[in-house]
Amino acid sequence: MSLTRPDLDALPSYVPGRSVPGAIKLASNEVPYGPLPGVVEAIAEAAAGSHRYPDMGVVALREKLAARLGVDPQRVSTGCGSVALAEHLVRATTLGPQDEVLYSWRSFEAYPIITAAGGATSVRVPNRPDHSHDLAAMAAALTPRTRLVFVCNPNNPTGTVVRRAELDAFLDAVPPTTLVVLDEAYREFVTDADVPDGLAAYGDEPNVVVLRTLSKAWGMAGLRIGYAVASPAVSDAIRKVVTPFSASGVAQAAGLAALDQEAEMRRRAVLVVAERERVQAALQKLLPEVPDTQANFVWLPLRERSFDFAAACERMGLIVRPFPEGVRVTIGTPEENDQFLAAAEAALNSP
Numbered sequence: 001m002s003l004t005r006p007d008l009d010a011l012p013s014y015v016p017g018r019s020v021p022g023a024i025k026l027a028s029n030e031v032p033y034g035p036l037p038g039v040v041e042a043i044a045e046a047a048a049g050s051h052r053y054p055d056m057g058v059v060a061l062r063e064k065l066a067a068r069l070g071v072d073p074q075r076v077s078t079g080c081g082s083v084a085l086a087e088h089l090v091r092a093t094t095l096g097p098q099d100e101v102l103y104s105w106r107s108f109e110a111y112p113i114i115t116a117a118g119g120a121t122s123v124r125v126p127n128r129p130d131h132s133h134d135l136a137a138m139a140a141a142l143t144p145r146t147r148l149v150f151v152c153n154p155n156n157p158t159g160t161v162v163r164r165a166e167l168d169a170f171l172d173a174v175p176p177t178t179l180v181v182l183d184e185a186y187r188e189f190v191t192d193a194d195v196p197d198g199l200a201a202y203g204d205e206p207n208v209v210v211l212r213t214l215s216k217a218w219g220m221a222g223l224r225i226g227y228a229v230a231s232p233a234v235s236d237a238i239r240k241v242v243t244p245f246s247a248s249g250v251a252q253a254a255g256l257a258a259l260d261q262e263a264e265m266r267r268r269a270v271l272v273v274a275e276r277e278r279v280q281a282a283l284q285k286l287l288p289e290v291p292d293t294q295a296n297f298v299w300l301p302l303r304e305r306s307f308d309f310a311a312a313c314e315r316m317g318l319i320v321r322p323f324p325e326g327v328r329v330t331i332g333t334p335e336e337n338d339q340f341l342a343a344a345e346a347a348l349n350s351p
């Protein structure tokens with residue numbers, strides 16, 4: 001007899017992008033330019049008061065996010081990264097194995113883990129051959145038991161997007177009693193005008209939640225602040241299941257400082273996008289199946305060669321992220337990207 005739930009034995013563990021001393025890390029979709037100006041100073045100041053509990057309501061940060069987004073602060077909740085909010089949403093919508101969480105696959109690897117850990121049932125719809133969400137098949141997979149749907153846009157790890165017309169049609173097919181999470185962790189890197197800003201396009205739908213994060217474009221992956229914009233009722237439910245005090249005082253202060261640096265964040269995102277276009281074009285010459293990406297990473301659909309490719313990159317000093325279907329590589333600095341492209345060419349051309 002086990003002390004813990006026996007079903008956890010079957011649950012895969014989250015595999016983080018590895019950090020290897022001395023190697024270039026292109027494995028976790030961070031932006032390579034360091035914290036935004038003012039963030040380190042804000043952390044130092046907040047640290048001086050860190051013998052006190054932080055503001056549990058995260059009021060100042062939620063108000064600043066809300067003002068930036070043009071929504072009522074009541075509709076904004078924060079989490080210890082957006083991954084925690086995704087987990088809270090599973091907890092807030094499902095009661096047990098009879099309740100289904102629907103998502104495309106392969107997508108963000110936390111979805112199956114948080115669904116299973118929450119005791120609900122995953123329903124995975126395979127990506128299309130072009131590696132993008134198959135929203136028509138996802139609509140067909142909706143059942144009266146579907147409580148929650150994740151639409152990852154752009155999709156991690158494939159970088160593919162869903163565009164306005166297909167998302168409109170999908171949301172029309174979703175009953176009002178099913179919650180749809182538009183996971184937009186990489187929204188700041190989107191340049192395709194046909195890819196809707198989930199908040200602007202669907203934010204007023206009572207059954208839509210938009211999930212974003214300060215981890216990626218805002219350079220705060222190590223500080224752990226994500227946010228959700230939802231209806232007041234859903235926001236209240238999220239806040240009921242949030243672990244109390246999980247947004248540390250240091251993280252809240254960092255978030256407030258980072259949000260003052262929107263112009264610099266956008267300048268860096270433009271650099272990332274320019275490099276993304278360059279890396280994508282070079283890779284597509286080496287491997288034509290590489291899909292177009294709208295995120296800060298590229299996807300190499302190498303299937304059974306994925307782990308060998310990642311190992312070859314590692315021998316050349318680059319850490320990338322292999323999955324059974326392909327390899328995800330984060331856009332780094334121009335020099336890092338040059339090194340990756342050289343390594344990729346060598347690895348793809350070796351027998």
Ligand SMILES: Cc1ncc(COP(=O)(O)O)c(C=O)c1O
Nearest residue numbers: 081082083108156185213215226
């Ligand atoms: C699609 C997607 N959503 C959410 C997250 C979670 O990010 P964080 O918890 O750092 O906000 C990630 C991180 O990789 C992601 O790729």
